[in-house]
Amino acid sequence: MTQEAYRNRVKAAAPKSPLGKNIVMAFLFGGGICTVGQAFLNWYLSMGLPQKSASSYTSMTMVFLGALLTALHVYDRLAKHGGAGTLVPITGFANAVASPAMEFRAEGVVLGMSAKMFIIAGPVIVCGTLASIFCGLCYFVVR
Amino acid sequence: MQTLFIKTPVTVEAHAAVVGKKEGEGPLRDCFDLVAEDIFFGENTFEKAESKFVSQAINLTLKKAGLKPDAIDLLFGGDLLNQCIGTSYGIRSFEIPFLGLYGACSTMAESLALASVTLSCGQISRAIAVTSSHYYSAERQYRFPIEYGGQRPPTAQWTVSGSGAVLLKNGGRGVRVTSVTIGKMLDFGITDANNMGPAMAPAFVDTLKTHLKDTHRKVSDYDLILSGDLGSFGMEMARELAKDEGIFLGENYADCGCLMFDLKRQDVHAGGSGCGCSATVFCGAILPELESGKYRRVLLISTGALMSPTAIQQGESICGIAHAVCFEGE
Amino acid sequence: MDYLKAFIVGGVLCVIGQVLIDRTRLTPARILVGYVVAGAILTLIGVYDPLVQFAGAGATVPLTGFGYCLANGVKEAVEKQGFLGIFTGGLTATAGGIAVAILCGFLAGLFSKPKAK
Structure with missing residues (x-):
């Protein structure tokens, strides 16, 4: 059998992830996390903070909660069911920072934890920053 | 040979x-x-x-x-x-x-x-x-x-x-190793590191086929043919590939990865894997049965996926390999 | 009402990610990168800001919101500082979230060990 034929056979026969169930769970978890974020946003706004600061505080709070739930060994259990519902919100970003930090503590604080903290989330910062520079150039040109 | x-x-x-x-x-x-x-x-x-x-x-x-x-x-x-x-x-x-x-x-x-x-x-x-x-x-x-x-x-x-x-x-008495078949690396172009059973299944079937040919035996000459860690889906592919070669794997075929865990209850998806999988299942569950005489002849075929995260990130596919060791009771 | 809007928009953004995970070969890291870059570009072309006005946290909490924050920050910085703003705007606007992530990640690493499942 050729490589191509075998690959197609494997692809056809492979058990698939239950997409319907996963979508429902992602919707519920993702929506739920955003609703929690909205509650914090409303709370910060009600304290009289301007929109931008309230939004920043909300992000910071959600990052804190994501890291806390990771440290308490809860986030990965939620993610098992939530899938993209726990990956896509900024709590998932916090989980992607906190989990390697915990994992690589065994290799030391500097060379382990600090160096490896961004093995998953690093690309988000790198590509995000590059995208922002690109946007900045566009804004600068059309200004 | x-x-x-x-x-x-x-x-x-x-x-x-x-x-x-x-x-x-x-x-x-x-x-x-x-x-x-x-x-x-x-x-x-x-x-x-x-x-x-x-x-x-x-x-x-x-x-x-x-x-x-x-x-x-x-x-x-x-x-x-x-x-x-x-x-x-x-x-x-x-x-x-x-x-x-x-x-x-x-x-x-x-x-x-x-x-x-x-x-x-x-x-x-x-x-x-x-x-x-x-x-x-x-x-x-x-x-x-x-x-x-x-x-x-x-x-x-x-x-x-x-x-x-x-x-x-x-020397000595008891369970003997009677023959070993060293497998070849086989690459069927599987690149998904979350689907290694099918990447190893062709190597398993190739080594099994070679072993049966070299020893002039049939599948039914063995009380048990044991693959290392193909998992439930890898087993399925192995049965199909073997059938293409005219080898029918029946009740006397099992996989260490599927024996190790309760696939429904233990949340391990397709089953166990790793160097320790065939080692612990064979030492813990199969060798005692050979010693007691329940099994007379067992073929252990441990399967390996030769890859690394570096190779996968560089776009390489996953190669499979399998070696067979034949054990016979007294 | 704003809770319902946040729930639905946030949920839908996550569903898109789930379909990408299950039906393409994209790894989670690639999907996250895609979300941030998409958020920044959608903001640049003026699509994302109305969504944020509509859905609040439903649009800012998903990682596209991180991209929104980057692009919005750079826009304001360019208006205020000109050329310099191109480089300072994005990271300045998102510095709070990143700093808290580093601090909390560090503390998590110091005080908590991975646990078996």
């Missing part, structure tokens, strides 16, 4: 299997010599825990044989970790001449094959074959940190935490 016949008797003198907590909760829970109370096994890192699995498996094997480490002439072993640190740090206190091996999850059959062939040369009297794996040390090397929230696809497998050791002896 890919098959080597072991003409002078090489026999199993003792064996032991040490596993982690999850493995100790599976269907084979009563087969193992020691079940670790937690995944750190009293150590502070997963790598050290894996090494402890190795040293405990060797200790228990020596104890069962009533021997001291200096009675062992040669040790063959390996694991999944970079530079094989699981095995090398696990055996450092024994001071036994050591040959480290890497054959991914096929390493147990590789160690057993090399130990048997070396013993049959007649210059040494005792050799140990040992392999290990550890779910968490493998995850952090091959995949994601443990606390990272990700979903595993249904074809993913669960690396077995544990170590199995077999002490082989030149």
